[in-house]
Amino acid sequence: MIQLKNICKTYVTGDFKQVALDGVSLNFRESEFVAILGKSGSGKTTLLNVLGGLDQYDNGDLIINGRSTKEFKESDWDSYRNNSVGFIFQSYNLISHLSIIDNVEMGMTLSGVSSAEKHKKALDVLEKVGLGKHLHKKPNQLSGGQMQRVAIARALANDPDIILADEPTGALDTQTSVQIMELIKEIAKEKLVVMVTHNPELATEYADRIVQFADGKVVDDSYPFLESSINNKYNPKKTSMNYLTALKLSAKNITTKKWRTAITAVASSIGIIGVAIVLSLSNGFDKQINQFEKDSLSNYPITIGKTAISMQTAPRMQGDKDKKLKEFPDTNVIYPYDTSEESNAHVNKITKEYVNYVEKLDTSLLDGISYTRNVNMNLLKMEDGKATSLSMSAAGFMTYPSKDNSFKDNYIKEYYDMLSGEYPQSKTDLILVTDQYNQIDKNILKALGFADDKDSIDYDTIVGTEFKLIYNDDYYKKAGKYFVIDGTPTDLSNLYNSKQAVTLRISGIARIKKDVNISALSAGVAYSDELAKDFITNAKNSEIVKAQQKVDYNVMNGSILAEESESGVAMSSPGSASSNGAPNMMSGNSGQVTLSKEDVLEALGAANIPSSISIYPVDFEAKEQITDYLDKWNTKLEEKNQIQYTDMAAMITNLSGNIMDAITIVLVAFAGISLVVSMIMIGIIIYISVLERTREIGVLRALGARKKDITRVFNAEIFIIGASSGIFAIAISYLLTIPVNAVLYNVTDLKNVAQLNPIHAVILILISVVLTLIGGFIPAKMAAKKDPVVALRSE
Ligand code: ADP
Ligand code: MG
Secondary structure, eight states, X not given: OEEEEEEEEEEEETTEEEEEEEEEEEEEOXXXXXXXXXOTTSSHHHHHHHHXXXXXXXXXXEEETTEEOTTOOHXXXXXXXXXXXXXXXXXXXXXXXXXXXXXXXXXXXXXXXXHHHXXXXXXXXXXXXXXXXXXXOOGGGSOHHHHHHHHHHHHHHTOOSEEEEESTTTTSOHHHHHHXXXXXXXXXXXSEEEEEESOHHHHHHHOSEEEEEETXXXXXXXXXXXXXXXXXXXXXXXXOOOHHHHHHHHHHHHHTTHHHHHHHHHHHHHHHHHHHHHHHHHHHHHHHHHHXXXXXXXXXXXXXXXXXEOSSOOOBOSSOTTOBOOSSOOOSOOOOOOTTSOSSEEEOOOOHHHHHHHHTSOGGGEEEEEXXXXXXXXXXXXXXXXXXXXXXTTTTOEEOOBSSTTSSXXXXXXXXXXXXXXXXXXXXXXXXXXXXXXXOOXXXXXXXXXXXXXXXXXXXXXXXXEEEEOOHHHHEEEETTEXXXXXXXXXXXXXXXXXXXXXXXXXXXEEEOTTOOOOSSOSXXXXXXXXXXXXXXXXXXXXXXXXXXXXXXXXXXXXXOBOOOOTTSOOOOTTOOOOSSSOOSSOSTTSOOOOBHHHHHHHHTOOOSOSEEEEEESSHHXXXXXXXXXXXXXXXXXXXXXXXXXXXXXXXXXXXXXXXXXXXXHHHHXXXXXXXXXXXXXXXXXXXXXXXXXXXXXXXXXXXXXXXXXXXXXXXXXXXXXXXXXXXXXXXXXXXXXXXXXXXXXXXXXXXXXXXXXXXXXXXXXXXXXXXXXXXHHHHHHHHHSOHHHHHHOO
């Protein structure tokens, strides 16, 4: 059934060639006990290894059940070893970290026999060799004879056709040797047993056939078998170790060196701990910053002004609008541009429709909206018994944000304290706003008619002060060609006291609340937009406005008005440089203020479109909805017709977010270096483990394990180390956040800064596993490549 035909095998070490088998031809019967005798170094072990498919012959042929092995693939040899051959070694070669029963089951484990069947077979053979009571002992708890019995049981377990025994009694005393020989002889009744021995007495006493060996050649054969074998089918089952088996095997191995594994895992976890702490800190700081920004920036308004600054858009080339200009370009040209054209500021043309659109905003999203209008309402004040006109700009007039006409849920109530008096109750109520030091510019106070030469002014002096609002038709009277203020230059008292005059009153003094970070109002007088709207509605139909609309000179004094300049269109002529959008307060040849007709009409109250709108969201979420709403307006519009808003808070938030991200990346990179170190360390540890387990690798291969299975065993070990070090690292990191937070709380008053994101934790465990797998990849491959013969010879 098994035939060696002129087998040759030469070992080459450097220049030296050692012929181990030199044309060996032998036929074996299906069941017989063959003893091979010969001097040390004569090639007996080599012959057995070739017979068992553990070593490859150079020349000749090995025929198994009539099938030549010349074309055998690696996997064929693996299954041949696993199914057809059982090895018994002089030094037993049991896997020391596995129990007796596990050792016996290993071959069957490799060929995927079910665990129940495996167990039953293992029990049977162990019973047969007389070790039924030692199932769960480890090999080192047995005597030499017992260990060899285990090895025999292992060889028999998978019910092979051939048992190959290499000096099985070489390490045993005579009495034990006899027992082992009896056992082997028993086996040889059913199987082919080929046993190498240096003991001729034992051979002659027990063997059926003695083959004498010398210098790699057969010199004598006591009972040759001359028939050439008939063509039997040979088709053994393929072997395959599943991942779970690999994992169990490695887990068992790892338990034998708990401390080393633990220390390895701890050491390689340090990198992960570093990264985890950095991430948890950055995560926490991010949250803190976000919270802080939400708290502090939520009352930053979204503003829609004449221009919108967008930090992202670079200016474009004048000639070629598609070409964006680069910062700090590396060129030898300069780019001329027109200042009146948009550079990177977008020019908004706010229309009546747009104002209506904004007014339809869901009020629940708003703290309020405020409008800036360049209207100059006609206001009079009484000072020292004399009525004089009050300049709105000098007195720091501004509208306060509000969201409806009710004056109930007022923006002022939410963000301002009333130092004296009461919150505005109607549209004719004004409030005086101070800064957080109770200061107000003395020029403003002077303009309002309050003494400016005192160090302090009592609240009572201010609260209740009245002003009069006079509508255009009462205020301006035509005198000859021009309009003049009725009663000027001598006395405005008649106007002040007339019944058409609307009484305005300072209802109280307001100051920003302590915990509010941004003040919507600067120090001065704040009034409601309703008041301005009233005035504008009335003013539109007034005589002076109608008159002004007809002519191109100022109807109050005949002065020439500047040409209307429309923003965004280049039409500047030499000498009249006008900057985009803003009223030309500083332009003109003479340096005088040159107003346009538009400006004058606006001041008279003829324009009902505000020059800018500020929207105050209730919170960050509301702000997003508001910006979405505003963005919707632009969707179908060309870029130049779009109305863009400026969201200062978002700009600040983006900036701080970017900085935080940058810091995190740098820190993670540093911590990452230690990850690389742990990876290398894992590589070294696995390499040592490979060296230590060389013999085990040999045994596994002899039992039919594929190279792949060996890789699996080591990968499983690496996986266990990687996963446990990752889990350990995450556990430690979670624990470390406690003292880290305590320290940070002490130093910065910030609570719970370090927070490890669970997603990060999972990712880090995965990274730990992946890195260790990478680190252990090469050693695991090395293990798989080990020549089983060399592996078994190693000590
Ligand atoms: P035996 O088992 O009869 O003592 P071996 O089969 O172990 O002999 O060895 C036969 C010859 O081959 C010896 O000279 C030995 O030194 C040599 N040999 C065995 N294995 C190797 C090897 N892996 N590399 C080089 N030479 C080897
Ligand atoms: Mg030998």
